[in-house]
Amino acid sequence: MTTSAAAAPDWESLRVRARDAMSRAYAPYSGFPVGAAALVDDGRTVSGCNVENAAYGVALCAECGLVSSLVASGGGRLTAFTCCDREGAVLMPCGRCRQLLWEHGGPELQMDTATGIRPxxxxxxDAFGPADLRRAAVAHSGHDAPEHERPRTTPMDAISVIRAKRDGTRLTDAQIDWxxxxxxxxxxxxxxMSALAMAIFLNGMDRAEIARWTAAMIASGERMDFSSLPRPTADKHSTGGVGDKITLPLAPLVAxxxxxVPQLSGRGLGHTGGTLDKLESIPGWRAQLSxxxxxxxxxxVGSVICAAGEGLAPADxxxxxxxxxxxxxESIPLIASSIMSKKIAEGTGSLVxxxxxxxxxxxxNxxxxxxxxxxxxxxxxxxxxxxxxLLTDMxxxxxxxxxxxxxxxxxxxxxxxxxxADVVELTLALAREMLDAAGLPDADPAKALADGTAMDHWRRMISAQGGDPDAPLPTAREHHVVTATADGVLTRLDAYAVGLxxxxxxxxxxxxEDPVQAGAGVELHAKPGDRVTPGRPLLTLHTDTPSAFAYALEALENAIDYAPEHSEFTASPIVLDRIA
Known part of the structure; x- marks a missing residue:
């Protein structure tokens, strides 16, 4: 069994696995052994063979065994499938088995057929699926059903929905659901969808639209359940900033x-960094978990930081x-619905x-x-x-x-x-909020940082996801130092410019689809309030692409302000407000 996702299906290897499974088939009545094999979205390969019975009607197709193996070994979504007969020739699954594969692979599942690879x-x-069953149940339950589960029966087209929001019209529940x-x-x-997203960005959504949009995102996939865990669950989400690495120490600290802490994280958006991109700089660490x-x-361990599974709010x-x-x-409706659809579907008991x-x-502002x-x-x-x-300064x-x-x-x-100091302050503030929300108000996160307990949890968490906590971190090949041009007090170092x-x-x-450079970025040698002199290093730029320095320096042209040496400077507090 493999543990890391492949870039593309190796069809020949998959066919070999199917033939191997076929050799183990139990087919004494038909004399027609069948084997099947499939790739899972986390990189595993599962297989199955047909198992016949003297009572002919209870015979199991190879696909049945394959799906049982999928579920028993951790679940996930099938991404590529093949099936073969005694001679190794590709077979087409029967109608019942196509329905079975639809449940666990969906419309995108790549199928090996005699005429080539087809979805x-x-x-x-026009397959029947879980959504149809939910709609049928809702139709019988009437208006007492949750709003987002009501039937969506009105045929529509994307252009009409785009035009409606472009023209400033409130989207109906049926339009959003569809x-x-x-x-x-x-x-x-x-x-x-790009055009619709831009129309939402420009014209906004009211509270009811946002609620419906969020509910539709949740309903697009599965919901997780952590009720079997012996400890309360608490999660945190940041709307994104520059240098915002708080999740990394926070998750093991709260654990x-x-x-x-079931921390489902994302990748970089715009000028802000992504938690998964950061952690993938650790050799061996993997974001995809079943x-x-x-x-x-x-x-x-008590904490995990990983990507949301394919089945969790796939629309988002x-x-x-x-x-x-x-x-x-930057759209408020799209930010709010994106964050909350994942966090609600995730199944955490509390969220900061x-x-x-x-x-x-x-x-x-x-x-x-x-x-x-x-x-x-x-x-x-x-x-x-x-x-x-918490509203915090960026x-x-x-x-x-x-x-x-x-x-x-x-x-x-x-x-x-x-x-x-600012990273430590915010880490502890968020930890206290999470612990209070989880019903653990007397826990002392400062002590867990000081005595090494949090570090122990970090090492175990990284190791559990295939990472080597002792491996050297990557560094960039090229560096450029930006120095101060004035004598006095540094009063502004613009976060957006540094992120850009x-x-x-x-x-x-x-x-x-672009890759990121693990070692690239900006290192700060001074912060607002620090005394500087001409020639003192302020920033070091790191990259593997030296031609990028000029472009990065252009972003920093108006990012730095100074004041005379004895000027008063008052730093903004880290935590600005609390909303509950």
Whole structure:
């Protein structure tokens, strides 16, 4: 069994596995042995063979055994499938088995057929699935059913929905339900959803639209359940900032204090870094875990940081990547629904939101941040998740690094009992909020940092996900130092400019399929309030692409302000407000 996802199906290897399974078939009555094999979205391969019975009607097809193996070994979604007969010739699954494969692979499942590789949607058009069953149940239950589960029966088209929002019209529940469902299934193209996202960005949504949009995102996939864990669950989400590595020390810290932290994280969006991109700079560490693996790590370690599974709010996974490359990241309705659809579907008992405010955040002013925080807190509590929010400053980068491996290195300093004061302060503030929400108000996160307990949990968490906590972190090949040009007090170091520079150096992505450089980013040698002199290093730029330096320096041209030496400077507090 493999443990890491392959870039593309190795069809010949998969056919070999199917033939191997066929050799074990029990087919004494038909004399027609069948074997099947499939890839799973986490890289595993599962297989099955047909098992006949003297009572002919209870015979099991090879696909039945394959799906049983899938579920018994941790679940997940099938991504590629093949089936063969005694001679190794490719077979087409029967109608019942196509339905079985649809349940666990969906329309995108790649099928090996005699006429080539084809998606399952072509082999089972207009398929019956879980969504139809939910709608049928709702139809019998009447208006007492949850709003987002009511039937969606009105035929629509994407252009009509786009035009409605473009023209400032409120989207109906039926329009929202249809467009989310159709986009998830691939009926609405990326270009069309891009246009709709831009219309939402420009014209907004009211509270009812946002609630319905969020509910439709949740309904697009599965919901997780952590009720079997022996400790309460608490999660945290940041709206994104520059140098925001807080999740890395926070998750093991809260676990060390007695809560379970199922931290589903994302990748970089725009000028802000992504937690998964940062952690993937650790050799061997993997972001993709099956639900069973995630639960096992939570039981053993108490914290896990991983990507949301394919089945969790799949509509958001597609839209999240699209927003990053279409200039629609900063939309309050899209931010709120993206975050809360995943967090509610995740199944955590409590949630603390870190809503960033300032030039390096998506929310540039306190009023917008409060609006976003209140929207998300309301969505969470309405769905039974105890939710609070802290509004925190992002006018200056958090800590002294913005990048991937650079921020992991700084997080390790915090876990070792050191690190920048602002990172430590915010880590402890969020930890206390999470522990209080989880019913553990007497836990002392400062003690867990000081005595090494949090570091122990970090090492176990990284190891549990295949990472080597002792491996050297990657470094960039090229460096450029930016020095002070004045004598006095540094009064401004613009977070957005630093984030943009890090992105241009290779720490972020311009397109959703782009790779990131693990060692790229910006290292800070001074923060606002520090005394500087001409020639003193302020920043070091890191990249593997020296041609990127000029582009990054352009982003920093107006990022730094100075005041005379004896000028008074008052730093903004880290925590600006609390919304509950």
């Amino acid at each position: 399952l949607a072509e082999l089972l058009p 467009v989310i469902d159709a986009y998830t299934r691939g009926e609405v193209a990326d270009e069309q 060390a204090c007695g809560a379970a 639900n069973a693996d995630m639960l096992a790590v939570l039981r053993d 996974k597609k839209l999240y990547a699209l927003r990053d490359v279409t200039g629609t990241v 939101l870190d809503v960033k405010v300032g030039s390096g955040a998506f929310m540039k 306190i009023d917008s941040a409060r609006e976003l925080a209140a929207t998300m807190v309301g969505l969470g509590n309405d769905h039974g998740v105890r939710t609070t929010a 006018s200056t980068p958090l800590g002294l690094t913005a990048g991937n491996a650079l921020e992991v290195r700084e997080s390790l300093e915090v876990l070792a009992g050191g690190g920048p 520079a890090a992105w241009r150096l290779g720490a972020g992505r311009a397109r959703k």
